[in-house]
Amino acid sequence: MPEKYHININETPARFPLVSKYAIVETREKCTGSCRKCVRKNCAFGVFKLNSHNMQKAKERQYLYGCEGCFRCVQECPGGVFSRVKNPDWDNLGGGYWTPDIIHQTWKQAENGRVPVSGAGYRGKFAACGFDSIWTDMSEIVRPTRDGIHGREYINTSVDINRRPHHLSFSQDGKLDRSYTTVVEIPIPLLFEVPKFGIINRRVLNAMVSAASELETLMFLRPEEYSDDLEPLASSIVPRLKASNQVQFNNLIKKCRIVEIDYCENILQIIIAAKTINPDVLISVGIELDGKAVERAIETSELDEVDLLHFYADANGNGLGSNQPRFLSSLIQEMHSALVERGLRFRTNLVFSGGIALAEHLAKAIIYGADALAISTPLLLALECHMCYRCLSGESCPVSMEEIPENWGRQRILNLAGAWRDQLIEVMGAMGIREARRLRGDIGRSMCFENLEKECFGPIFGKSVAKGSV
Amino acid sequence: METRKEVVEFPLAKLAPSRYHNTISQYIIKRSASCNECGLCARLCPQGVHSSGNVYSGALKPYMDRCTGFECAANEYYCIDRCPQKALSIQLNPLLETLGDYRWTAEMLLGHWVMAETGDLPVTKLEYSTGKSNGGFDRIRFKTPRQNDYLHIPDKEIDTSVKLNRRNDGRLPLSINIPVYGGGMSFGSTALPVLIGRARAAKKLGTLTCTGEGGYHDKILPYAGNVITQVATGLFGVREETIRRAPMVEFKYAQGAKPGLGGHLLGDKVTAEVAAIRQTVIGNALFSPFPFHSVYSVEDHKKQVDWVKQVNIEGLISVKVSTPVDCDMVAVGIYHAGAHVIHFDGSYGGTGAAPDIAKKNIAMPIEYAIPRVHRFLVSEGIRDQITLIASGGIRSAMDVAKAIALGADGVVIGTAELVAVECVRCGHCESGRGCPRGIATTDSELGQVISEEWAERRIVNMYLAWRKQWCELLRQYRMRSIKELVGRSDLLVHLDYLEEQERNNYLSYGG
Numbered sequence: 001m002p003e004k005y006h007i008n009i010n011e012t013p014a015r016f017p018l019v020s021k022y023a024i025v026e027t028r029e030k031c032t033g034s035c036r037k038c039v040r041k042n043c044a045f046g047v048f049k050l051n052s053h054n055m056q057k058a059k060e061r062q063y064l065y066g067c068e069g070c071f072r073c074v075q076e077c078p079g080g081v082f083s084r085v086k087n088p089d090w091d092n093l094g095g096g097y098w099t100p101d102i103i104h105q106t107w108k109q110a111e112n113g114r115v116p117v118s119g120a121g122y123r124g125k126f127a128a129c130g131f132d133s134i135w136t137d138m139s140e141i142v143r144p145t146r147d148g149i150h151g152r153e154y155i156n157t158s159v160d161i162n163r164r165p166h167h168l169s170f171s172q173d174g175k176l177d178r179s180y181t182t183v184v185e186i187p188i189p190l191l192f193e194v195p196k197f198g199i200i201n202r203r204v205l206n207a208m209v210s211a212a213s214e215l216e217t218l219m220f221l222r223p224e225e226y227s228d229d230l231e232p233l234a235s236s237i238v239p240r241l242k243a244s245n246q247v248q249f250n251n252l253i254k255k256c257r258i259v260e261i262d263y264c265e266n267i268l269q270i271i272i273a274a275k276t277i278n279p280d281v282l283i284s285v286g287i288e289l290d291g292k293a294v295e296r297a298i299e300t301s302e303l304d305e306v307d308l309l310h311f312y313a314d315a316n317g318n319g320l321g322s323n324q325p326r327f328l329s330s331l332i333q334e335m336h337s338a339l340v341e342r343g344l345r346f347r348t349n350l351v352f353s354g355g356i357a358l359a360e361h362l363a364k365a366i367i368y369g370a371d372a373l374a375i376s377t378p379l380l381l382a383l384e385c386h387m388c389y390r391c392l393s394g395e396s397c398p399v400s401m402e403e404i405p406e407n408w409g410r411q412r413i414l415n416l417a418g419a420w421r422d423q424l425i426e427v428m429g430a431m432g433i434r435e436a437r438r439l440r441g442d443i444g445r446s447m448c449f450e451n452l453e454k455e456c457f458g459p460i461f462g463k464s465v466a467k468g469s470v
Numbered sequence: 471m472e473t474r475k476e477v478v479e480f481p482l483a484k485l486a487p488s489r490y491h492n493t494i495s496q497y498i499i500k501r502s503a504s505c506n507e508c509g510l511c512a513r514l515c516p517q518g519v520h521s522s523g524n525v526y527s528g529a530l531k532p533y534m535d536r537c538t539g540f541e542c543a544a545n546e547y548y549c550i551d552r553c554p555q556k557a558l559s560i561q562l563n564p565l566l567e568t569l570g571d572y573r574w575t576a577e578m579l580l581g582h583w584v585m586a587e588t589g590d591l592p593v594t595k596l597e598y599s600t601g602k603s604n605g606g607f608d609r610i611r612f613k614t615p616r617q618n619d620y621l622h623i624p625d626k627e628i629d630t631s632v633k634l635n636r637r638n639d640g641r642l643p644l645s646i647n648i649p650v651y652g653g654g655m656s657f658g659s660t661a662l663p664v665l666i667g668r669a670r671a672a673k674k675l676g677t678l679t680c681t682g683e684g685g686y687h688d689k690i691l692p693y694a695g696n697v698i699t700q701v702a703t704g705l706f707g708v709r710e711e712t713i714r715r716a717p718m719v720e721f722k723y724a725q726g727a728k729p730g731l732g733g734h735l736l737g738d739k740v741t742a743e744v745a746a747i748r749q750t751v752i753g754n755a756l757f758s759p760f761p762f763h764s765v766y767s768v769e770d771h772k773k774q775v776d777w778v779k780q781v782n783i784e785g786l787i788s789v790k791v792s793t794p795v796d797c798d799m800v801a802v803g804i805y806h807a808g809a810h811v812i813h814f815d816g817s818y819g820g821t822g823a824a825p826d827i828a829k830k831n832i833a834m835p836i837e838y839a840i841p842r843v844h845r846f847l848v849s850e851g852i853r854d855q856i857t858l859i860a861s862g863g864i865r866s867a868m869d870v871a872k873a874i875a876l877g878a879d880g881v882v883i884g885t886a887e888l889v890a891v892e893c894v895r896c897g898h899c900e901s902g903r904g905c906p907r908g909i910a911t912t913d914s915e916l917g918q919v920i921s922e923e924w925a926e927r928r929i930v931n932m933y934l935a936w937r938k939q940w941c942e943l944l945r946q947y948r949m950r951s952i953k954e955l956v957g958r959s960d961l962l963v964h965l966d967y968l969e970e971q972e973r974n975n976y977l978s979y980g981g
Binding site: 447 | 488490494573604605609792794834862863898900903907916959963
């Protein structure tokens with residue numbers, strides 16, 4: 001049995017204080033200073049430890065944001081000195097799809113690499129749109145081989161990157177007819193790509209690529225972003241070539257296991273050109289998720305030389321080229337079904353980019369038909385990005401991204417990937433699925449809001465008239 | 471005169487004020503230094519906000535949680551306007567912004583604290599019946615009743631009991647006085663005084679509570695007639711004698727908050743006492759596997775039920791499962807294996823600790839499972855032979871009523887009982903020394919801050935207040951028993967299924 005895949009987690013504290021949702025405040029003028037019942041001593045989390053003894057050394061922000069929200073000091077202080085307030089910085093984090101909660105959760109996971117665990121029940125909205133309208137299913141008892149996530153059983157998260165032979169054939173002398181020289185399998189269904197904003201200098205890029213290399217996964221980047229100091233990691237890099245610049249990067253094609261070529265009219269010629277330079281190289285085709293994506297996917301997956309189709313949605317998971325874009329989950333489903341219908345799905349692997357923000361999105365996107373997902377924004381968040389977008393206008397970065405130590409960045413990304421993988425395993429365990437490959441397209445392992453409303457509530461309430469439902 | 475069946479005597483509410491010096495209130499009333507202690511406000515306020523007791527010796531801190539707020543301005547006794555010194559001011563408490571969440575809103579928490587304190591419904595305007603999660607129970611309302619239907623009978627003539635044994639198989643004819651019993655909380659995850667308080671409350675009210683997976687503590691023995699023994703996958707503390715003494719034995723296959731995953735009690739919580747009861751090693755983390763390793767089919771399940779029925783020849787069998795897409799078929803299997811109670815735990819339920827990804831994403835909310843299972847059991851012709859119990863995200867009396875109208879016979883409550891003993895749902899049940907408020911902890915100091923009697927009173931009070939809501943609801947629909955409400959989904963509307971004009975009628979209607 002091959003060695004168990006393992007991601008090395010290592011607590012890697014943030015360089016700057018995290019922005020928390022709430023903060024504890026005290027009105028010091030109300031404090032008599034002499035009641036001898038000071039609640040600061042009773043804090044079960046020791047939040048006041050530093051401050052109560054030595055005000056001079058107080059780390060004000062840690063003190064403010066360290067609060068876990070048990071309200072004991074608020075309720076017990078005889079003078080009513082304490083109160084809790086919403087942090088005004090909180091609402092300024094991220095925006096739209098990338099909510100402060102997502103950002104905060106990603107920071108935490110990059111710091112400690114652990115699955116977020118909490119007490120009490122779920123706290124959020126009943127359901128929302130996109131991935132939040134999907135629940136994964138679980139299986140009650142009838143699953144003889146499962147031993148839960150804590151068990152002895154190995155849950156495999158690997159997926160294939162190279163296309164699989166439809167069947168094996170042998171020559172007269174019993175040897176394999178066609179040899180598949182390159183087999184690329186990545187142990188997590190997660191690939192990296194270069195974010196569209198942020199300070200992407202050598203340090204940041206090296207941190208990302210070296211994390212990809214350690215995870216044995218791949219990172220997509222433009223060849224202009226490649227430099228010779230990345231050469232030792234070339235096998236983890238997928239250069240994204242255009243028809244126009246492909247010739248300039250012949251050397252790179254030789255070094256890499258996979259290259260990606262942006263979809264164009266004469267894609268086959270470019271693929272053949274790349275294969276001439278490096279016959280073993282695997283081919284990914286980059287396709288924008290617009291109105292023509294399905295048509296192009298069908299066209300390219302019919303080509304024998306193509307291993308991977310890589311679809312690009314925008315950063316919020318919306319399709320491109322439309323005023324009323326559809327969300328990634330339904331685009332994945334449509335793409336998957338279109339290829340299944342034409343008998344082409346088994347020929348290629350599908351990777352989707354954009355809008356993957358949480359570990360649960362991985363599981364749901366795979367259920368809807370993706371083989372693997374590519375992320376970029378979460379990588380920046382792992383490096384403490386606040387998503388303030390100041391870098392886009394050339395202003396300074398509040399967390400000095402340009403100065404990150406490479407190893408620190410690498411470890412933060414590893415932690416995040418570790419936490420995500422563990423969460424994927426939790427969900428797969430609950431579904432009774434032991435192979436990420438097996439999960440792909442298994443829509444029966446999911447329940448969607450609209451269907452449940454129709455099946456369970458339809459007979460009682462009739463037809464829903466709410467916006468966005470059936 | 472018509473001879474009625476025995477009328478259940480419910481205990482009287484006993485005041486059980488907050489453990490804390492500063493209560494969290496909806497409004498903050500400030501008294502400035504210009505107050506000359508004339509005492510007018512104390513005489514004016516009918517809510518007793520400024521009540522100073524019998525020994526009036528100056529202005530005391532106002533009882534701010536009794537204040538009805540800005541609405542009071544219309545009254546002639548509005549203290550803010552009447553104060554001759556203009557010394558009083560009122561504002562919304564900014565703390566509320568930081569309390570609660572979409573499912574348990576700040577107002578819902580405050581409302582339940584008032585109920586637990588007084589045994590009555592809050593007089594101040596609080597939306598304690600529905601949350602803001604924008605779906606499920608929070609979008610379901612009871613139809614506006616017809617005025618002529620109103621039944622003028624007192625609460626004591628209204629029956630809120632639920633029959634648990636509907637199989638007529640010679641086992642205990644168990645029935646509970648309120649359509650609610652306590653969910654499993656283990657010794658180890660929850661402080662002993664809280665557990666005993668729950669058991670005492672169950673005895674007072676004539677209902678049940680459940681040991682959870684932590685074994686049977688000796689101090690719970692006096693309440694054995696009201697305590698369900700849970701047989702969960704870890705089998706911690708499960709012994710023949712604990713099975714034998716229970717009126718009902720509950721098999722726990724899955725828990726709504728972490729369906730398909732096992733439980734995990736951190737090593738820190740495995741104190742000497744916890745380890746002794748669970749027959750394990752001190753300080754070693756305990757995992758409950760998933761699923762039962764002796765049960766991989768419905769036939770295996772039947773053998774397990776038969777084993778318990780042999781050990782406990784009188785007790786009932788309850789089976790607790792989660793809500794997968796095929797929950798209706800699971801229910802039928804459970805029935806045929808010989809269970810008396812099917813207990814579905816929906817995915818938004820509470821827990822001592824679970825991965826966030828599980829709480830949000832695995833299995834379906836209970837609102838969907840109830841009508842699905844109810845309909846299927848009806849069509850199979852076995853609905854009247856089994857008791858359908860729902861749980862998982864049922865927070866208030868109205869949630870209970872909605873669950874029953876959707877098709878459940880009764881529900882199981884966990885979190886709301888903890889809210890009654892002043893849980894603020896901070897979610898740190900497991901971290902560090904455990905719950906800072908002394909509820910979900912076995913810490914030698916924190917685990918003792920609650921008294922059993924106080925916990926009992928608070929829980930009894932909350933259920934008494936809930937019963938008032940149920941009785942009022944039943945009267946509105948001309949019902950004398952909560953049994954008549956089961957499956958009456960025709961009395962419900964879902965706001966997302968109404969045209970706008972009709973929907974607006976319900977938006978202001980709290981029930």
